[in-house]
Amino acid sequence: xxxxxxxxxxxxxxxxxxxxxxxxxxxxxxxxxxxxxxxxxxxxxxxxxxxxxxxxxxxxxxxxxxxxxxxxxxxxxxxxxxxxxxxxxxxxxxxxxxxxxxxxxxxxxxxxxxxxxxxxxxxxxxxxxxxxxxxxxxxxxxxxxxxxxxxxxxxxxxxxxxxxxxxxxxxxxxxxxxxxxxxxxxxxxxxxxxxxxxxxxxxxxxxxxxxxxxxxxxxxxxxxxxxxxxxxxxxxxxxxxxxxxxxxxxxxxxxxxxxxxxxxxxxxxxxxxxxxxxxxxxxxxxxxxxxxxxxxxxxxxxxxxxxxxxxxxxxxxxxxxxxxxxxxxxxxxxxxxxxxxxxxxxxxxxxxxxxxxxxxxxxxxxxxxxxxxxxxxxxxxxxxxxxxxxxxxxxxxxxxxxxxxxxxxxxxxxxxxxxxxxxxxxxxxxxxxxxxxxxxxxxxxxxxxxxxxxxxxxxxxxxxxxxxxxxxxxxxxxxxxxxxxxxxxxxxxxxxxxxxxxxxxxxxxxxxxxxxxxxxxxxxxxxxxxxxxxxxxxxxxxxxxxxxxxxxxxxxxxxx
Amino acid sequence: xxxxxxxxxxxxxxxxxxxxxxxxxxxxxxxxxxxxxxxxxxxxxxxxxxxxxxxxxxxxxxxxxxxxxxxxxxxxxxxxxxxxxxxxxxxxxxxxxxxxxxxxxxxxxxxxxxxxxxxxxxxxxxxxxxxxxxxxxxxxxxxxxxxxxxxxxxxxxxxxxxxxxxxxxxxxxxxxxxxxxxxxxxx
Amino acid sequence: xxxxxxxxxxxxxxxxxxxxxxxxxxxxxxxxxxxxxxxxxxxxxxxxxxxxxxxxxxxxxxxxxxxxxxxxxxxxxxxxxxxxxxxxxxxxxxxxxxxxxxxxxxxxxxxxxxxxxxxxxxxxxxxxxxxxxxxxxxxxxxxxxxxxxxxxxxxxxxxxxxxxxxxxxxxx
Numbered sequence: 001x002x003x004x005x006x007x008x009x010x011x012x013x014x015x016x017x018x019x020x021x022x023x024x025x026x027x028x029x030x031x032x033x034x035x036x037x038x039x040x041x042x043x044x045x046x047x048x049x050x051x052x053x054x055x056x057x058x059x060x061x062x063x064x065x066x067x068x069x070x071x072x073x074x075x076x077x078x079x080x081x082x083x084x085x086x087x088x089x090x091x092x093x094x095x096x097x098x099x100x101x102x103x104x105x106x107x108x109x110x111x112x113x114x115x116x117x118x119x120x121x122x123x124x125x126x127x128x129x130x131x132x133x134x135x136x137x138x139x140x141x142x143x144x145x146x147x148x149x150x151x152x153x154x155x156x157x158x159x160x161x162x163x164x165x166x167x168x169x170x171x172x173x174x175x176x177x178x179x180x181x182x183x184x185x186x187x188x189x190x191x192x193x194x195x196x197x198x199x200x201x202x203x204x205x206x207x208x209x210x211x212x213x214x215x216x217x218x219x220x221x222x223x224x225x226x227x228x229x230x231x232x233x234x235x236x237x238x239x240x241x242x243x244x245x246x247x248x249x250x251x252x253x254x255x256x257x258x259x260x261x262x263x264x265x266x267x268x269x270x271x272x273x274x275x276x277x278x279x280x281x282x283x284x285x286x287x288x289x290x291x292x293x294x295x296x297x298x299x300x301x302x303x304x305x306x307x308x309x310x311x312x313x314x315x316x317x318x319x320x321x322x323x324x325x326x327x328x329x330x331x332x333x334x335x336x337x338x339x340x341x342x343x344x345x346x347x348x349x350x351x352x353x354x355x356x357x358x359x360x361x362x363x364x365x366x367x368x369x370x371x372x373x374x375x376x377x378x379x380x381x382x383x384x385x386x387x388x389x390x391x392x393x394x395x396x397x398x399x400x401x402x403x404x405x406x407x408x409x410x411x412x413x414x415x416x417x418x419x420x421x422x423x424x425x426x427x428x429x430x431x432x433x434x435x436x437x438x439x440x441x442x443x444x445x446x447x448x449x450x451x452x453x454x455x456x457x458x459x460x461x462x463x464x465x466x467x468x469x470x471x472x473x474x475x476x477x478x479x480x481x482x483x484x485x486x487x488x489x490x491x492x493x494x495x496x497x498x499x500x501x502x503x504x505x506x507x508x509x510x511x512x513x514x515x516x517x518x519x520x521x522x523x524x525x526x527x528x529x530x531x532x533x534x535x536x537x538x539x540x541x542x543x544x545x546x547x548x549x550x551x552x553x554x555x556x557x558x559x560x
Numbered sequence: 561x562x563x564x565x566x567x568x569x570x571x572x573x574x575x576x577x578x579x580x581x582x583x584x585x586x587x588x589x590x591x592x593x594x595x596x597x598x599x600x601x602x603x604x605x606x607x608x609x610x611x612x613x614x615x616x617x618x619x620x621x622x623x624x625x626x627x628x629x630x631x632x633x634x635x636x637x638x639x640x641x642x643x644x645x646x647x648x649x650x651x652x653x654x655x656x657x658x659x660x661x662x663x664x665x666x667x668x669x670x671x672x673x674x675x676x677x678x679x680x681x682x683x684x685x686x687x688x689x690x691x692x693x694x695x696x697x698x699x700x701x702x703x704x705x706x707x708x709x710x711x712x713x714x715x716x717x718x719x720x721x722x723x724x725x726x727x728x729x730x731x732x733x734x735x736x737x738x739x740x741x742x743x744x745x746x747x
Numbered sequence: 748x749x750x751x752x753x754x755x756x757x758x759x760x761x762x763x764x765x766x767x768x769x770x771x772x773x774x775x776x777x778x779x780x781x782x783x784x785x786x787x788x789x790x791x792x793x794x795x796x797x798x799x800x801x802x803x804x805x806x807x808x809x810x811x812x813x814x815x816x817x818x819x820x821x822x823x824x825x826x827x828x829x830x831x832x833x834x835x836x837x838x839x840x841x842x843x844x845x846x847x848x849x850x851x852x853x854x855x856x857x858x859x860x861x862x863x864x865x866x867x868x869x870x871x872x873x874x875x876x877x878x879x880x881x882x883x884x885x886x887x888x889x890x891x892x893x894x895x896x897x898x899x900x901x902x903x904x905x906x907x908x909x910x911x912x913x914x915x916x917x918x919x
Contacts, residue, residue, distance in 0.1 A: 044681060048681075048704045048705050048706040048707060049705070049706025049707065049898060050653065050704075050705025050706030050707075050895045050896075051705060051706065052706065052898075053892065053895065053897070056892075119651055119652075120651075123650055125650070125895070127892050131852075131853050131891075133851065133852050133853075133869060134852050134853075134892075134893075134894065215870055216852075216853060216868050216869045216870055216871075217868050217870060217871055220853070220868070255751075256749075256750075256751070256754070258749070258750075259750070259754065279866075280783055281783075281784070281855075281864055281865045281866045282784075282865075282866045282868060282871070282873075283784050283785070283786060283788070283865070283866070283868060283871040283872055283873035283874070284786075284788075284789070284868065284870075284871040285785060286785045286786075287783060287785035288785075290783060290785060294769070294772065295769060298765045298768050298769050299765060301761065301764065301765050301768075302758070302761050302762070302765065305757070305758075305760075305761040305764070306754075306757070306758065306761070309753075309754055309757045310754075313751075313753075313754075336578050336581075336582060337574055337575075337577075337578045346585075346586075353593075359768055362768070363768065363771065363772045363775075364772050364775075364776075364783050365772060365775040365776060365779075365781035365782070365783055365862070366771075366772070366775065366781075368781075368783065368862040368863075368864045368865075369861075369862045369864070371857075371864045371890070372855050372857065372864070372866075372890035372891055373857070373890065412577065415577070415578070415581065416581060418585075419581040419582070419584065419585025419586070420585065422585050422586065422589060423584065423585045423588055423589055426588070426589035426592055426593065427588075427589075427592065430592050430593065430596060434596065437860075438859070438860055439857060439858075439859030439860040439861075439886070439888065440859075441855070441857065441888050441889070441890035442890065443890075443891070443892040443897070444890075444892070444897055444898045445706060445897075445898045446706075446898040446899075447898070449886055449901055450680070450708065450736070450898075450899060450901060454859075454884065454886040454901075454903060455886070456859055456860065456886065457859075457860050459599075459600065459603055460599040460600070460602070460603050461599065511749055511751075515749045548789065552870075553789050553790065553791050553792060553869070553870035554792075554793070554870070555792045555793070555850075555851065555852070555869035555870060556793065556851075558741065558824070558851055558852050558894065559649070559650045560650055560894065560895075646896070648824075648825065648894070648895050648896040649895075650894075650895060653895075653896070705895065706895065706896070706898070708899060736831065736832070738826060738831075738832065739825045739826070739896045739899045739900075740823075740824065740825065740826075741823075741824035741825065741851065741894060741896075
């Protein structure tokens, strides 16, 4: 008996979400490959430089917003159903959020890809941050709003399951998988307030022409209200995997239940009031608030460092169960031949590296050296592009068999995949960071100076060598992506049917829930605290921006 | 505790594979990062600025033509680039070029022609436009989105006698062309 | 609640690291005079012509008996004015204050390889002051996506020795 057989309805929902997620991953990843070749100038024959921004928008939206959201939905359906041992309460409701999200995604995708139609009027080359006054087709914003609404309903679905479970189990502690899901969704509710106000309140009326002018700083600020917390919305499900499943994959158990809960609570509280750290270089937000955001950002180091400790401790425990000895020699006893483990472990290592470049970004004044340079994509390809994406891919090798009741095919290819991703990403991201230090901007089709006989001065190395490193890294990543999609597709369609396609047992934590203080499960308390911190950070600056009129000082729209 | 899905016969080849993967997949990344660290520290400690300053000395800038410059200066029918701009909208990129006769244009008859445009990506846009050097002329090309012209190929046709024509060809490397947003194609 | 002693130690270490990072930023502010912009000064982006931005360029001002320069820059789709058609020319070892805004969409104003880097947001005026220590040319990059020809938007800052600075090009 595996998940499919115990909870066939939930398995179907999970699978539907994963299919959408993997299609988005394939398409978005392919766009990324084209960009790696185009912006380095290695090959510019796929599309011309004007269309580059359409592809870039597609890459960002499909991967950062669609792949992540759908995968997370599938993962959480699996986790909530499994840990509460109940199917979703009402399948009509469950499927309605899935279809609302899917319709939204299709609308956004059509608006974006419309930019590749010559002389087409439907365009959305506004990148995934869609800063006005650059304007996309209304369909783009409405699509995004639908995805958002669908994700809210998905969260409500899980809370609904929890409520029903609570009625039947009034004294039990919240199971850890459900706990992590609910706290991630609470954080999502807090941070998407900003996005909802921006998209529904400002951008949709404006793109439909109901209002003409827009104040650029206000939607930008609202975007970043959401825009950093969304990073944790991607990351927390990866943490969820690292806490709940990785210890098992390495042969051990979770180190501490209470620490896990504390980490998720800290993320709920601190994730949103950090948004200004994306706006250090903006005029119009006072230094004090930028400093407050910086201090909060730095404090967010704490739960990540705690995670590092817990994950490493859990893995060490696993390795020792497998016969590992010594201070460091135990690392060799970890299952480096299991794709799911290898992917998660390598993703974790890369997250540590990404964390350090993130510290540079967070430092208010150091940040200006690398603000909006290629350093930034270099950084987030380590965090979301690897820590999150590689974890999701790796855990698919373990989850998809449970959802389909089929064994994994091509295990050797599956094993090669995470190693190639790690290699490709190191090459690409390393060069991107270095190019960023030389001032090479991000988000541009042709980063070289065109006419003024100027050039960027790298600290060391040459621009040419960095370009090739990025292009080669991007190519290896594409190969890795194809391997992943091949393994998953073939296993999904033609894997050997089995009652127990993987070992899906998850052992209890070393320091179990009986040691966990009850206050940690008080969702109302932590949610309220999160809202208070958000109010402290945002109420005054937003008030300052709107007191001269919500749309003032107004700028006219520019079609993208 | 641990489940053993792999059978013993697979184990041997699997070990070699894992070893190779670790050497390539983790070894190379570690090497790349160590090299970067070494270079960064190296630059910080033995900062040889002189090398950098030398490298910054500009390469000899080729003569580039922009708005206001005169072409065919050696002939007796010079023309002036009186306007040059790229108008960009979401849908199309249009290169607009305007010539006017120079104050010193003597002859009224010669014909001047823009033979083709060389784009930054190396492509050639052919579409000849011919006009009399004594008049003003404006012309436009629709460029592939994102492309910028870098060179103009012109030819001048000068009637020497009734039946003999002298052809002059001129390559005109273009300097920075103003690129502006236009709302024109927007309804 | 049970917290393992190694974990306690680790958490303390983490707090130390966090304190160190925040301290390093404060050190940058105080000791190295690294500034971050933050003033809230709005402007009507559709009527820049009536302000100093209407005649963008380098101006000479006298502050506390010292000669300083102010540079008003408009970032437009797809050029720096000044900066693209003509380089922004300023003298070395002199205080230069940039005022930057945009009449159309968001742009970036980045002096490549330095920490002079700001967003140019319609409706907001970014103000930043610097002293260029050596005479050389700097590349100017728009580092925020601003439309289909974003990659063409670039410019140049030319820093010349004080003695060679030509004041005839100043804007009044």
